[in-house]
Amino acid sequence: MNKFWQVTWHEYSRHVLRKRFIFALLSVPFFIAITIGLVVLIIWMQSTPTPVGYIDQSGLLANPVPRPPVKFPERLIPIQAYPDEAKAMADLEAGKLQVYYVVPADFLQSGQVTQFYKNNPEELAVNQFNTILTANLLSKQPADIANRILNGNQLIVQSVDKSREVSLEGIVNIILPFIAGILFIVAMSTSSGYLLQAVVEEKENRTMEIVVTSVSPGQLMSGKILADIGIGVTQLVVWGIFIVLVLLLGKPYFSFLSGLTFSGSMIVTLIAVMVPAFVMICGLMAAVGATVTEASEGQQIMALFTIPIWIPYLLISVFIQNPNSPLVIAMSIFPLTAPMSVAMRIGFTNIPSWQVLASIVLLVLSAIGAIWLAGRVFRLGMLRYGQRLRWNEIFSRQRV
Amino acid sequence: MHTVEISHISKSFGALKAVDDVSFEVEKGEIFGLLGPNGAGKTTSIRVMLDIFKPDQGNVNILGGPMTEAKKDRIGYMPEERGMYQDIPLDRCLTYLATLKGLTPAEAHSRMVRYLQSFDLMSSRYKKVKELSKGMQQKAQLITTLIHEPELVIIDEPFGGLDPVNTQMVKDLLREQRDKGVTILMSTHQMHQVEELCDRIVLIDHGRTVLYGRLDEIRRQFAGHAVIVQTPDAIPELAGVTNIEKHNSSAIRLNLAQSTSTQDVLRRLVEQGIRVDQFEIATPTLDEIFIRVVQKDNQELGAKS
Numbered sequence: 001m002n003k004f005w006q007v008t009w010h011e012y013s014r015h016v017l018r019k020r021f022i023f024a025l026l027s028v029p030f031f032i033a034i035t036i037g038l039v040v041l042i043i044w045m046q047s048t049p050t051p052v053g054y055i056d057q058s059g060l061l062a063n064p065v066p067r068p069p070v071k072f073p074e075r076l077i078p079i080q081a082y083p084d085e086a087k088a089m090a091d092l093e094a095g096k097l098q099v100y101y102v103v104p105a106d107f108l109q110s111g112q113v114t115q116f117y118k119n120n121p122e123e124l125a126v127n128q129f130n131t132i133l134t135a136n137l138l139s140k141q142p143a144d145i146a147n148r149i150l151n152g153n154q155l156i157v158q159s160v161d162k163s164r165e166v167s168l169e170g171i172v173n174i175i176l177p178f179i180a181g182i183l184f185i186v187a188m189s190t191s192s193g194y195l196l197q198a199v200v201e202e203k204e205n206r207t208m209e210i211v212v213t214s215v216s217p218g219q220l221m222s223g224k225i226l227a228d229i230g231i232g233v234t235q236l237v238v239w240g241i242f243i244v245l246v247l248l249l250g251k252p253y254f255s256f257l258s259g260l261t262f263s264g265s266m267i268v269t270l271i272a273v274m275v276p277a278f279v280m281i282c283g284l285m286a287a288v289g290a291t292v293t294e295a296s297e298g299q300q301i302m303a304l305f306t307i308p309i310w311i312p313y314l315l316i317s318v319f320i321q322n323p324n325s326p327l328v329i330a331m332s333i334f335p336l337t338a339p340m341s342v343a344m345r346i347g348f349t350n351i352p353s354w355q356v357l358a359s360i361v362l363l364v365l366s367a368i369g370a371i372w373l374a375g376r377v378f379r380l381g382m383l384r385y386g387q388r389l390r391w392n393e394i395f396s397r398q399r400v
Numbered sequence: 401m402h403t404v405e406i407s408h409i410s411k412s413f414g415a416l417k418a419v420d421d422v423s424f425e426v427e428k429g430e431i432f433g434l435l436g437p438n439g440a441g442k443t444t445s446i447r448v449m450l451d452i453f454k455p456d457q458g459n460v461n462i463l464g465g466p467m468t469e470a471k472k473d474r475i476g477y478m479p480e481e482r483g484m485y486q487d488i489p490l491d492r493c494l495t496y497l498a499t500l501k502g503l504t505p506a507e508a509h510s511r512m513v514r515y516l517q518s519f520d521l522m523s524s525r526y527k528k529v530k531e532l533s534k535g536m537q538q539k540a541q542l543i544t545t546l547i548h549e550p551e552l553v554i555i556d557e558p559f560g561g562l563d564p565v566n567t568q569m570v571k572d573l574l575r576e577q578r579d580k581g582v583t584i585l586m587s588t589h590q591m592h593q594v595e596e597l598c599d600r601i602v603l604i605d606h607g608r609t610v611l612y613g614r615l616d617e618i619r620r621q622f623a624g625h626a627v628i629v630q631t632p633d634a635i636p637e638l639a640g641v642t643n644i645e646k647h648n649s650s651a652i653r654l655n656l657a658q659s660t661s662t663q664d665v666l667r668r669l670v671e672q673g674i675r676v677d678q679f680e681i682a683t684p685t686l687d688e689i690f691i692r693v694v695q696k697d698n699q700e701l702g703a704k705s
Contacts, residue, residue, distance in 0.1 A: 006499050014488060206483030210544065213450050213477045214500035216469055393414070 003215045007223025012230045015194050024190070025235055029242040036246065040073040047124045051078035053088045053100035054129070058107040061132070065139045068131050068150065071253045077125050079132060085116075092118060098125055103133070159350070172247075172260045174347035177270060181343020182313070183239055184274045188339075189306055191232035192278075192285040195224055196298050199289025217379050225282040225371070232278060266346050269356055276363035277339040281305060283370025290374070290381040308336035312344055323349035333358050335366040401464060403428045403552055403583040409448055409458030410607075411441075418444040420607035421458070426552075426585050426600075431578050433594040433601035433615075434587040437694055441607040442587045443480060446554055449585075450477060463552060473502035476550035480557040480587070482541045486530035490521070493529055494543055501548035508547070515543040535566050542573065553577060556587045571597060591686040603690065605697045615686070622692070623683040626655045627662050629669070630678035638668050653682055 015021050047070070056062065061081065070076050080097070082088040088100040099121035102114040113133070115121075131150070138146040158165040166174065202208040211220055251260055284305050292298040312319065312331050319328055323345050331337040332345060338359045345351050377394055404426035411419040419441040426432040436442045447453045449460055451467035463471050485493045491512060498508035516522045519539045524532055532540065538561070545553060558574070559567050574584055574597060588594060594601060595615065603611035611618060629635070630651040635644060640660030647653040654665060662681055669676055684692070 003500055003502075006496070010496050014485075201486075202483075205486050206479060206481040207485055208483065209452070209479045209481070210477065210483045210497060211500065212452055213475065214472055214497065 004219045004223050007211075007215060007220055008227045008230070011198060011224050011227030015191075015198075015227075015231055016234055021231075025238055028239050032242065032246060036250075043124070044073040044075065046122045047073075047075035047077055047128075048098065048122055049075060049077060050098040050125075051080045051096070052121070052125050052129050053080045053082050053091060053097045054103060055082050055085055055088055055100070056103045057105045058103045060103060060107060060136050064132065065135050067128075068135055070128065073253070074124055077122075077128050079129060089116065092116060098122065099129075101129060173263070176260070177266050177343050177346040179243075180270055181274075181340055183236060183243075184270065184343070185309055185339060187232040187235040187239070188274070188278050188281055189309070191228050191235065192281045193299075193302065194231060195228040195282055196285040196289045196302055197295055198224065199286055200292060200295045200298050203289070203293070204295070218375060221286055221374055221378050222371075224286060225279065225374075228282050228285075229278055269346060269351075270343060272360050273339055273342045273356075273363060276360065276367040277335070279367040280335060280363060280370045281309075283367065283374040287370070287374040287377040290378040305336065308334075309340060312337050312340040316344065319344045319348055329355060333362060335363050338363055401428070402426060402461075403463060404432075404449060404585065405459075405461040406445070406449060407459045407461070409445070409455040409460060411444055411448055411453055411455050417607055419448065419455075419604075422602075422604060422607065422609050423458075424602040424609065424612055426583055428583050429578060429581050430599040431574060431584045431586060431597045433598035434585055434604070435589075435591075435594065435601055435611075435690065436604035438589075440604045442604055443556060444607075445604065446477075446479075446556060446585075446587065450475070450554065473548060474551045476545040476548065476553040476555075478541055478545040478553075478555045478558065480560065482537060484529045484537060484540060484544070487528060489526050490529055490532065490540060491516070491525040494540065494547065497544045498547045501550075503548055511547050512543070515547055519543060534561055535563065538562060538566065539569075542570070546573075546577070551582060553582055553584045555584065557589070558586060559588060559590050559593055567593075591690055595686050601686075603693060605694050606701060608697075610693050610697050611689070618689065619683045619686070622689045623681065624655065625658065625660075626653050626682035627665055628653055628678070628680050628682045629676060631669075631674055631676055633674045635669070635674060636672060638665065638672075640664055640668070647682075651678065 054061065067076065067079070082091075082100065085102060088097065091097045092100055098119070099115060099117040102116070104110065104113070107113065115126075134150060135146070138149055141149075154167055156165050156167040199208075202211065215223075247260055285302065288298050288301045288305075292301060315327075315331075318325065319341070322328065328341065328345065332341040332351065332355055342351065342356065342359055373394070380393060402425040404424075406422060406424050408421050408423050409419055410417065410421055422441065422445055424432075424434075434442050434445065444453065448455045449462060449467075451460070460467065463474055485496075488496075494512045494515075495505065495508045498512060499505055503511065513522075513525075516525050519542070521536060521539055521543075524536060529537065529540065545555065553574075555574075558570050562570060571593070574586070578584055586594070586598065598615055600614050601611070601618065602609055613621075628647050628651050635652060635654070638654070640657050641654045642657050643655050645653050645655070656662070656665060666676070666679055669679075
């Protein structure tokens, strides 16, 4: 294994095998799992098995059709028929029913039922009884019409050129690239923070002087940057696998996930934008680390780069209202705001190819520039203790 | 062929000229002293030598030519400010730094174990570096410097902060390395250690070479025409002795006229029945030479400015 790989593996393993990294890595899936668990628990608890009663005076439910199934975690609440109100009321008083309904003889004309309860019934219980009524009202209709009415309206909004359409079911496809962009940037920020910290620490504990007499500054810096990208990718892979699993497993149960599709072009665009952005940020972090003398100072300077990355997120309303406005287009092309802007616009609009291309080209050029800058600053500033490197020194003709 | 050839190197940082036309050579298998007051340019010279800094002017030849990446594996360097990863276990730190010197992980591991045993650090191998005492960290740093069996060792202030036992250990180690044929360039302020260990020295002040050569020749060059005599008797006036002064609590210094040889003085002392316990030609200590040269240099620079 040559020295470049030694540096890469050392940098990667010393961060990834730390307890605090593993904790941070698993905390995202953990909190997502906790949130999903709570949602499931709430739905499960809301579909309490305390029965719902009814007195059918209309004859609609004399020979009821089979009950439409419910999706996990909702439970099927028992629905009991009562011959008269007195018996139903007695059971309600005894707590054997959470609610009962009287379906009057003129129900088919009035469309109204009367509800009796002591405590507000669960919404799911009311919904399940309504579904029973609707299913029985539609029992004489053809199955496809009955199903369409039972499933409700599906409003699809289509762009004039028909290249895009959005529906309530497909809302997840708007949110997905946005979430992917946020995860990418969180991974990028945290792992490039590790890089900054590693460089400053090596300066502070004077290990840098030993290391640069063993490997070239170029090998050292590129090894660190690759390791840093590896750390970010590790985070993304772990989080990505978990999120995809959640989406795929949840798709049959949650209606808002039913329209979920993974678009190849979205994935390719995100990767093409994020990878050079990642390299650019790493280069800038390495340069900052070599310039400053203390970790706290480095974090302050780092904010100069990380704040612009999040600006598009703060201007989300502008992106939603007009995802093709000049401001939004400018932010999609400016290298520091491009990653988040492109991720958001993928969901909200069709980004013209030239804009995506311009964004990628500028990011690649910025990444190359950041690496060049990092290399120069690294050589000039790596052994500068107690005195910060000045900009005019960086761009002077000094040999490095 | 010299192991190190420094030829007229200069290096500036902004307006500060840290090294100004410094030249010296280090011969194979010697312990060479790089001396100078604080801020004289010693560390910058070492960093230029190791290609950490590029010189503004001048050339460096090391191990037979310009510095290359491959040559880094043949050099062991211990900087003045000790550098070790603090947050990882000692064995991992040593193995990693050894692999950066071109050893395979297996080689690095086996040598690391051997060195830890010989430096009595085996019981601390799994401790984080920051948990080790200063002396232990110093030993660990020495292991890092020597583990890849370098041909050239560059060691900056090797005795800083060491107790007498560890100082002796480092001296023994340096001699042992020299006996194996390793060339050692040592930068230190501790002149008595230089007198004990070094064959040749260079003294740098204000970035310039002010003294360079064999240690014994330099001392002879700075020796006055005098002898040191230790005797229980009072010394009378002697022909050829211009004056007598106290050297220390038990010895006196006889300054001689130019025409008088030391043999003449010894003969006259014996002829006069003076009991002579010790008789030696007065040569200055390296400390005295250092102070004299640096003060003279400061005066010259002061006069110029």
